[in-house]
Amino acid sequence: VKVPTWINGLEDNEYVGVGARFGPTLESKEKHANHTRLALADPPDCCSKPRNQLTGEVILVHRGNCSFTMKANVAEEAGASAILIINNQTELFKMVCESDADVDIKIPALMLPQDAGSRLEKYISNNTMVSVALYSPKRPAVDIAEVFLWLMAVGTILCASYWSAWTAREVAIEQDKLLK
Numbered sequence: 001v002k003v004p005t006w007i008n009g010l011e012d013n014e015y016v017g018v019g020a021r022f023g024p025t026l027e028s029k030e031k032h033a034n035h036t037r038l039a040l041a042d043p044p045d046c047c048s049k050p051r052n053q054l055t056g057e058v059i060l061v062h063r064g065n066c067s068f069t070m071k072a073n074v075a076e077e078a079g080a081s082a083i084l085i086i087n088n089q090t091e092l093f094k095m096v097c098e099s100d101a102d103v104d105i106k107i108p109a110l111m112l113p114q115d116a117g118s119r120l121e122k123y124i125s126n127n128t129m130v131s132v133a134l135y136s137p138k139r140p141a142v143d144i145a146e147v148f149l150w151l152m153a154v155g156t157i158l159c160a161s162y163w164s165a166w167t168a169r170e171v172a173i174e175q176d177k178l179l180k
Contacts, residue, residue, distance in 0.1 A: 001026060001110050003084070006035065006131045007123055015116040017084070019136060020068060020095040020109035026136040033133035036081055040124050046071045046083070054079040058132055060120060063088045063111070068095045072109045082108040082134055086117025108134055 004014040019026065027033045039057040041050050046059065047066035059080040061071055068085065075083040087093070095111050112120075123130050 001134060001136045002030065003110065003112065003116075004030065004133050005038075005120065008129050009131075013116075013119075015112055017110040017112045017116075018092045018095060020072070020111075022069060022095075022103045023072060023105045023107060023109050026108050026134050028136060028138045030133065030135050030137075033135040034081075035131045035133050038084070038120060038124060038130040038132050039080075040121060041075070046074050049074060050078045056081045058082040058084055058134070060084045060086065060117065060124065062086050062117075068109060069103060069105065072105045072107060076105060076107045080107060082110070084117070084120075084132070085109065085111045086121065087111050087114050090114050110134065 001017045001019045002014055003017050005012045037057045039052065039054060039059055041059050041061040042052045043050070044062045045065040046061035047070060050059070054075075057080060059075045059078070059082070061075070061083060063085050071085065072083050085095070090113055092111055092113055095109060120130055
């Protein structure tokens with residue numbers, strides 16, 4: 001999932017996150033994705049009803065203390081349009097739900113790497129207006145680069161085989177001449 005950001009209306013970084021296995025699918029094209037104001041959750045873990053009023057903002061929360069689905073349900077009930085979860089590590093992991101979880105979630109849920117989330121959190125804490133757009137580009141069924149690499153590998157093997165046969169033939173001809 002791609003998360004382009006705007007700081008005080010100026011385009012900033014684009015972060016890469018992981019979408020949850022629950023909730024709606026995101027827009028596939030950046031030009032159709034909505035720019036939405038980003039707000040911090042209060043409490044930061046979003047495991048209980050936020051104290052701040054949310055009216056369609058994307059809410060930025062910390063991972064931990066409760067399940068992903070609970071965070072998404074609390075954010076949805078509070079009026080958030082999406083939830084961005086800051087991971088507690090630099091790596092990203094799949095966001096899965098528990099077997100008994102309420103998965104009737106109507107807002108997108110994403111996980112951001114720790115450094116990206118911390119940077120966005122710092123901007124918002126300094127009373128800077130941050131907005132984001134969330135989209136998930138469609139992946140092609142066949143990656144052209146993989147096809148090219150496969151053809152290159154097959155071509156290399158064929159050329160090496162041909163070269164080996166050609167040089168072996170020349171060596172055999174030379175030995176034949178020496179024997180005669």
